[in-house]
Amino acid sequence: MPNLSVKLDEAMRQxxxxxxxxxxxxxxxxxxxxxxxxxxxxxxxxxxxxRALQARQRVEASGMAIDGLAFDAYLRARVRGASAQRPTPQDIGKPESKEPDA
Structure with missing residues (x-):
């Protein structure tokens, strides 16, 4: 196994x-x-x-996302053991493509 040297000051060594x-x-x-x-x-x-960047790409490509507050309420209900319907994705629109300046 190759060696690796690590230099420590006296306080850290102690x-x-x-x-x-x-x-x-x-x-x-x-x-x-x-x-x-x-x-x-x-x-x-x-x-x-x-994973976060992939999720962002999926949202940008589809233009669909679940409202954060609605999903928070859903999760809180589930944690309490209450039955709750999972929020459905909403159309937030696809971002406009940016054309390079000519």
Whole structure:
């Protein structure tokens, strides 16, 4: 496995050592776990942004969207266990295509 050097100031190195000791792991193991968590978080955030952009493209292409307040009321009713009809998409119109200036 290739090595990777990480330079830490003394305060962070001490924090790393203290937390590793509290958790009964080596500083190396704690760093690997922390890096893994951050990579997982960054990948999940990237996937969330990609899904949001795809949803936006679908709305722009179709011109249809569900009213946010109506969907909020629907979700709140469902959480309370009440029966509620899911709001239907409304026509918000397709955005006008922008032609480049001549």
């Amino acid at each position: 924090r790393l050592h203290d937390i590793a000791m509290q958790e009964g792991v080596t500083p190396h193991a704690l760093m690997l776990r922390a890096i893994g968590h951050e990579l997982d978080r960054a990948e999940a955030e990237g996937a969330f942004v990609r």
